[in-house]
Amino acid sequence: MIAILKYNAGNIKSVENALLRLGYDCVVTDDKTTLLEADKVIFPGVGEAKSAMRYLKNKGLDQVILNLKQPVLGICLGLQLMCSESEEGNTRCLGIFKNKVLRFEETDLVPHMGWNNINRFKGELFEGIESDADTYFVHSYYAELSEDTAAICEYIVPFSASLEKKNFYATQFHPEKSAGIGQKILKNFLEL
Amino acid sequence: MLKKRIIPCLDIQNGRTVKGINFIGIKDAGDPIELAKKYVCQGADELVFLDITATIEKRATLHALVSEISKEIDLPFTVGGGINSIEDAAKVIAAGADKIAINSSAIKRPELITEIAARFGSQCVVLAIDTKYVDGEWQVFINGGRTPTKLKTIDWAKTAVGLGAGEILLTSMNNDGTKKGFALDIVNTVSEAINIPVIASGGAGSMEDFKVLFNTTKATAGLAASIFHYGEIPIPELKSYLKTNQIPVRCK
Numbered sequence: 238m239i240a241i242l243k244y245n246a247g248n249i250k251s252v253e254n255a256l257l258r259l260g261y262d263c264v265v266t267d268d269k270t271t272l273l274e275a276d277k278v279i280f281p282g283v284g285e286a287k288s289a290m291r292y293l294k295n296k297g298l299d300q301v302i303l304n305l306k307q308p309v310l311g312i313c314l315g316l317q318l319m320c321s322e323s324e325e326g327n328t329r330c331l332g333i334f335k336n337k338v339l340r341f342e343e344t345d346l347v348p349h350m351g352w353n354n355i356n357r358f359k360g361e362l363f364e365g366i367e368s369d370a371d372t373y374f375v376h377s378y379y380a381e382l383s384e385d386t387a388a389i390c391e392y393i394v395p396f397s398a399s400l401e402k403k404n405f406y407a408t409q410f411h412p413e414k415s416a417g418i419g420q421k422i423l424k425n426f427l428e429l
Numbered sequence: 430m431l432k433k434r435i436i437p438c439l440d441i442q443n444g445r446t447v448k449g450i451n452f453i454g455i456k457d458a459g460d461p462i463e464l465a466k467k468y469v470c471q472g473a474d475e476l477v478f479l480d481i482t483a484t485i486e487k488r489a490t491l492h493a494l495v496s497e498i499s500k501e502i503d504l505p506f507t508v509g510g511g512i513n514s515i516e517d518a519a520k521v522i523a524a525g526a527d528k529i530a531i532n533s534s535a536i537k538r539p540e541l542i543t544e545i546a547a548r549f550g551s552q553c554v555v556l557a558i559d560t561k562y563v564d565g566e567w568q569v570f571i572n573g574g575r576t577p578t579k580l581k582t583i584d585w586a587k588t589a590v591g592l593g594a595g596e597i598l599l600t601s602m603n604n605d606g607t608k609k610g611f612a613l614d615i616v617n618t619v620s621e622a623i624n625i626p627v628i629a630s631g632g633a634g635s636m637e638d639f640k641v642l643f644n645t646t647k648a649t650a651g652l653a654a655s656i657f658h659y660g661e662i663p664i665p666e667l668k669s670y671l672k673t674n675q676i677p678v679r680c681k
Contacts, residue, residue, distance in 0.1 A: 250525040254500050349482040352679040371679040375552045414505045
């Protein structure tokens with residue numbers, strides 16, 4: 238069973254639908270036991286870092302996420318909350334990845350919205366994906382590059398399009414909205 | 430590099446895709462789900478669905494359709510038409526829409542922009558502006574283009590950005606349905622003046638129109654309906670034409 242973490246951030250429906258299209262059953266839940274026992278956990282999210290972190294802490298979900306041993310995939314805000322801290326509301330995040338999350342300097346349009354190419358892949362998530370594949374992004378904050386960076390995208394600055402460390406995987410782009418390429422990346426995660 | 434987006438727009442009336450010319454003379458253009466799937470295959474970058482009847486009684490039909498689209502489509506999509514309150518927006522988002530387009534309702538109550546942005550983020554709020562060149566300036570029209578507001582388009586666009594809009598969908602009523610090209614002057618004026626993406630709409634009749642749009646304005650997306658619905662310009666051909674002309678586009 239795939240568990241999708243339920244919290245106060247949107248975009249859960251489209252992740253659920255993407256899994257259904259791939260033929261996977263899933264449950265949207267904030268129940269600790271269900272999360273701990275799931276085969277895989279997806280941590281999606283469109284929203285604001287500070288209120289999302291506060292919600293996770295209040296529900297004790299921050300500790301649950303840190304204790305997950307199965308493959309976990311953070312998407313968009315999910316990725317950012319897995320980093321050490323975010324400039325959005327000066328929020329202390331989960332600290333799975335040591336990266337800081339910064340706001341784009343407004344030398345170009347912010348948010349970074351639309352299709353952009355990703356490359357310099359590392360790890361299983363990107364198996365079979367061609368370099369410079371386009372994926373769909375919508376975000377105003379980005380994770381810096383680090384040793385955990387698993388894919389790079391460039392907009393205003395080069396940033397982490399994906400991060401990977403042990404059982405934790407994350408994408409800044411939305412695989413569930415990235416047509417065929419996104420479907421392949423999700424499939425790679427689900428088949429880990 | 431961030432790609433320029435090609436966005437087919439599906440006007441929805443009673444669950445069918447329809448298309449009018451200069452905002453009148455509606456004709457049937459097919460089943461929205463089938464069309465949407467076709468556009469995904471062709472490499473469209475996003476989809477926009479505008480419910481043009483959108484009476485209160487028909488809301489349930491729209492929610493069911495949005496939910497169906499979300500099940501079938503793995504592209505970002507925007508839904509608009511008759512969204513008058515944060516509750517209306519929340520229902521459409523819960524059904525699976527990525528973004529909400531608001532138009533007349535934002536003129537009547539500009540705080541709606543801020544309310545949706547505060548709850549779902551600015552990236553969720555597409556402000557649709559129908560604009561017409563009258564008395565020597567571009568003005569905002571509402572209620573499907575029937576009612577003048579006397580507001581200057583550029584002023585309203587700037588106000589909306591301040592209120593939290595994440596994107597502007599700018600439709601020129603003078604150009605819509607004419608196939609004579611986008612309204613480059615107002616697209617240029619608006620896209621130079623604000624720091625959020627502008628989607629240009631109205632008037633696309635040839636592949637060259639898109640090239641000119643992207644080469645001469647800061648618009649990040651071009652939207653069209655009938656030329657895509659009736660297959661006059663296949664999206665894959667348009668994309669490869671733009672690519673040949675050094676315009677960054679996503680090719681499948």
